[in-house]
Amino acid sequence: MHKRLPHKVALVTGAAQGIGRAIAGRFAAEGAIVGVLDIKAENAEKAAQSIRDEGGQAVAFSGDVARRETIADAVQALETQFGRFDILVNNAIWVRYNTIDAITPEILQRMVGTGFNSVVWGIQVAAPAMARSGGGSIINIASAAGFLGIPSAMIYCGVKAGVLGLTRSSAVELGKDKIRVNAIAPGSIVTEGVSINVDENMRAKRIARTPMGRLGQVEDIAAAACFLASDESSFVTGESMLVDGGVTHAFS
Numbered sequence: 001m002h003k004r005l006p007h008k009v010a011l012v013t014g015a016a017q018g019i020g021r022a023i024a025g026r027f028a029a030e031g032a033i034v035g036v037l038d039i040k041a042e043n044a045e046k047a048a049q050s051i052r053d054e055g056g057q058a059v060a061f062s063g064d065v066a067r068r069e070t071i072a073d074a075v076q077a078l079e080t081q082f083g084r085f086d087i088l089v090n091n092a093i094w095v096r097y098n099t100i101d102a103i104t105p106e107i108l109q110r111m112v113g114t115g116f117n118s119v120v121w122g123i124q125v126a127a128p129a130m131a132r133s134g135g136g137s138i139i140n141i142a143s144a145a146g147f148l149g150i151p152s153a154m155i156y157c158g159v160k161a162g163v164l165g166l167t168r169s170s171a172v173e174l175g176k177d178k179i180r181v182n183a184i185a186p187g188s189i190v191t192e193g194v195s196i197n198v199d200e201n202m203r204a205k206r207i208a209r210t211p212m213g214r215l216g217q218v219e220d221i222a223a224a225a226c227f228l229a230s231d232e233s234s235f236v237t238g239e240s241m242l243v244d245g246g247v248t249h250a251f252s
């Protein structure tokens, strides 16, 4: 089979489960060496091992993405071990939905730290390593919520809208180094994390509103990430790609 990411070196944050795990697995299947970074060390190692069991190349890293050093250490370790660094997927976030009155300083700090600050640090530490490798692709996992006003999700909507802004600005600044920066904005995707926040009733309503008539699967996001990571998207940068079955554009 023709592989789309041969010899590329990638890091995916929040890759122990859900969308991040699917992206890491797809990248490895496409020939990339993948760093699997997660705050849960044991789960990161398990995910990396399962990718290796499937015949891919994967290395586990652990730490909190809200801390600059976590991503910097992983990028440096990959570049040192494999001689290059090509792809970063900023995917990890810690999420809780609350009405405005129930937001606490701890919830605000944790969501902004994991969902926004981590993207800033990721872009900052990846860019020099990618420039040394002749270019690269940064993919920020935003959300359809970044375009919308969802009640009880003020911080989430704000963080994800912020990620779209980080994507556009960094794409313009880093183009000179042949570094592309794009965002994927998923709609409702079936993952472990989402099931904590979305009940059956909300789920049924979402399916009813979605033109494609289903929730998304992690493979839908992995496919978009593969396109944005590969040279097939070499003229695409600063873009935010909705992968949502059409629901964001549906008026009802």
Ligand SMILES: NC(=O)c1ccc[n+]([C@@H]2O[C@H](COP(=O)([O-])OP(=O)(O)OC[C@H]3O[C@@H](n4cnc5c(N)ncnc54)[C@H](O)[C@@H]3O)[C@@H](O)[C@H]2O)c1
Residues within 6 Å of the ligand: 013, 014, 015, 016, 017, 018, 019, 020, 037, 038, 039, 040, 063, 064, 065, 066, 090, 091, 092, 093, 094, 114, 141, 142, 143, 144, 185, 186, 187, 188, 189, 190, 191, 192, 193, 194
């Ligand atoms: N699932 C959806 O419906 C959906 C929709 C839109 C956007 N997204 C976005 O996709 C991304 C992944 O979502 P998911 O549903 O797969 O999430 P998930 O909760 O299933 O997985 C998130 C992973 O990130 C890790 N993580 C959490 N905090 C971390 C930290 N501080 N440092 C390092 N790792 C940390 C978790 O341990 C977990 O493995 C998120 O950015 C989310 O906002 C998801």
